[in-house]
Amino acid sequence: MRAGPSGLALLAIVVPATILAAVGYVSLRQWGLSTELLFREQARDMAAMAAGKLDMVMRQTDYQLLGGLQTALLAPGDRARALESWLGGASLVRSLVLVDRAGRVLYPETPETPDGLLAARLVAEVGAEFWDLGGHRDVVVDDLVVVTAILRSREGAPVLGALVRDVGELRRQVLEKALGGLQAPTIVAVVDHADRPIYSGAPLDRADRVATVSLPGGLSNWRVALYQPAGTSPRDSVRRQVMIFTTALGLLLVVIVAGIVATLRVMRRESEMARLKADFVANVSHDLKTPLSVIRMFGETLEMGRVTDEVTRQEYYRVITRESERLSRLIENVLDFSRIEGGRRRYDMLPTAVEPLVRETIEAFSYPLAQQGFKVELSVAPDLPEVPMDADAVAQALANLVDNAIKYSVERKAIAVAVLAEGPWLCLSVADQGIGIPRQEQERIFEKFYRVGRSETQGRRGSGVGLALVRHVVEAHRGRVTVDSRPGAGSRFTLWLPLAHA
Numbered sequence: 001m002r003a004g005p006s007g008l009a010l011l012a013i014v015v016p017a018t019i020l021a022a023v024g025y026v027s028l029r030q031w032g033l034s035t036e037l038l039f040r041e042q043a044r045d046m047a048a049m050a051a052g053k054l055d056m057v058m059r060q061t062d063y064q065l066l067g068g069l070q071t072a073l074l075a076p077g078d079r080a081r082a083l084e085s086w087l088g089g090a091s092l093v094r095s096l097v098l099v100d101r102a103g104r105v106l107y108p109e110t111p112e113t114p115d116g117l118l119a120a121r122l123v124a125e126v127g128a129e130f131w132d133l134g135g136h137r138d139v140v141v142d143d144l145v146v147v148t149a150i151l152r153s154r155e156g157a158p159v160l161g162a163l164v165r166d167v168g169e170l171r172r173q174v175l176e177k178a179l180g181g182l183q184a185p186t187i188v189a190v191v192d193h194a195d196r197p198i199y200s201g202a203p204l205d206r207a208d209r210v211a212t213v214s215l216p217g218g219l220s221n222w223r224v225a226l227y228q229p230a231g232t233s234p235r236d237s238v239r240r241q242v243m244i245f246t247t248a249l250g251l252l253l254v255v256i257v258a259g260i261v262a263t264l265r266v267m268r269r270e271s272e273m274a275r276l277k278a279d280f281v282a283n284v285s286h287d288l289k290t291p292l293s294v295i296r297m298f299g300e301t302l303e304m305g306r307v308t309d310e311v312t313r314q315e316y317y318r319v320i321t322r323e324s325e326r327l328s329r330l331i332e333n334v335l336d337f338s339r340i341e342g343g344r345r346r347y348d349m350l351p352t353a354v355e356p357l358v359r360e361t362i363e364a365f366s367y368p369l370a371q372q373g374f375k376v377e378l379s380v381a382p383d384l385p386e387v388p389m390d391a392d393a394v395a396q397a398l399a400n401l402v403d404n405a406i407k408y409s410v411e412r413k414a415i416a417v418a419v420l421a422e423g424p425w426l427c428l429s430v431a432d433q434g435i436g437i438p439r440q441e442q443e444r445i446f447e448k449f450y451r452v453g454r455s456e457t458q459g460r461r462g463s464g465v466g467l468a469l470v471r472h473v474v475e476a477h478r479g480r481v482t483v484d485s486r487p488g489a490g491s492r493f494t495l496w497l498p499l500a501h502a
């Protein structure tokens with residue numbers, strides 16, 4: 001494998017992908033930050049608007065209340081009665097306290113009550129300036145928000161009026177009306193001086209506060225707060241986007257890496273195939289040359305009339321015939337292989353008697369078998385039916401198995417051929433006690449041009465197409481070929497052909 005070009009290809013893909021990832025990530029972050037900024041600005045605007053509206057409404061409410069109170073104060077007749085009747089109608093007021101400048105509590109008339117104590121605190125809180133200038137404002141006393149204002153008594157003296165609002169009523173009558181109409185994906189809430197929510201447009205659990213704004217007039221120490229419901233903040237959506245982007249990029253990288261790996265595999269296969277093809281050409285040429293030179297040598301010897309002995313002459317003729325037979329087999333194999341490769345191989349399926357076909361095929365090898373001292377055992381099951389097959393093709397496949405068995409046997413020269421029916425299959429098996437095939441090679445030997453490691457096959461020439469041809473033939477018959485082999489013990493190849501047409 002050439003590491004250079006593939007390394008370069010890897011770089012050419014991985015570098016742009018990494019840059020893309022970095023740029024994508026940075027721009028996503030930028031986008032996220034600016035979205036968040038924009039969102040916060042919008043939230044602050046929204047809160048300011050709500051605060052303005054709330055301030056206006058509260059002011060109005062206070063004016064109305066204080067106006068009513070002033071009227072009640074100035075009304076002729078019993079002051080306490082007038083105040084009581086006003087209080088009865090003002091549902092927004094929880095309690096009322098009136099104090100004169102000297103600190104005397106004018107209302108309620110029983111100063112020992114909590115309201116009376118409150119009055120004492122109020123007088124302490126409110127400075128002389130307020131008495132002189134008048135007006136109204138909120139004062140916080142012991143966690144209570146008190147609306148305080150300077151009013152006038154019937155006698156013309158200033159009176160400090162203090163109203164404690166009924167928050168429940170205020171929420172129902174004022175806040176809901178003023179803020180309920182605000183439509184926004186965010187939640188508008190009002191919090192008191194201690195940051196406790198007094199009112200909110202929707203439940204606040206798990207919501208994030210995004211902005212807080214004081215009321216513009218500084219009248220009240222309530223504030224408007226804007227909340228973001230859980231899971232809807234722009235930060236979440238940015239996080240989601242980043243996750244989607246990262247996942248997509250990860251997938252992309254996986255695909256790219258898988259593509260590179262696949263390409264490298266194909267490249268490696270291609271170069272191996274090129275090597276195998278070169279071997280094939282060398283092997284075939286050699287295989288053609290050997291029988292040809294034998295034929296030529298024996299032919300020339302006979303032609304020159306050097307052989308006078310008739311027995312030797314006969315022997316020479318046999319050698320010539322055998323070698324030319326081998327040559328034809330070889331050429332037939334290669335031609336058939338090229339026909340298969342070109343998709344031009346045709347099969348004529350005809351019912352065929354199996355036994356004669358097997359006997360004839362082995363017969364053709366009788367000379368090399370006898371010469372090399374092979375023990376041949378043939379067992380054919382009786383009563384085999386005729387089987388639909390292309391007789392020439394099956395004979396050729398079987399011949400290839402026998403040829404291999406001869407070629408790859410070294411010490412124990414014994415071949416056993418068996419023919420039998422097993423279920424719907426006709427089994428033709430050829431077993432030898434030769435060099436055997438390592439397990440990891442047993443699948444690959446059926447590939448074209450493939451030959452087991454050179455050391456094993458050294459000295460045994462071959463083109464490496466024999467078993468590829470065998471596999472093609474059996475598959476054309478809708479059968480298969482199996483191998484059972486152990487290195488050093490021998491091999492058994494079995495052809496499985498269907499007994500009848502499928």
Ligand SMILES: Nc1ncnc2c1ncn2[C@@H]1O[C@H](COP(=O)(O)OP(=O)(O)OP(=O)(O)O)[C@@H](O)[C@H]1O
Pocket residue numbers: 400404405407408432434435436437445446450451452453456457461462463464465466467468491
């Ligand atoms: N009976 C066997 N015993 C041991 N090895 C075998 C046997 N049959 C096949 N092989 C191994 O499988 C390889 C492929 O066999 P195949 O018949 O396809 O090619 P070949 O015999 O080398 O060449 P040819 O095309 O001339 O038959 C052989 O090179 C050999 O290594």
Ligand SMILES: [Mg+2]
Pocket residue numbers: 400403404462466467
């Ligand atoms: Mg072979």
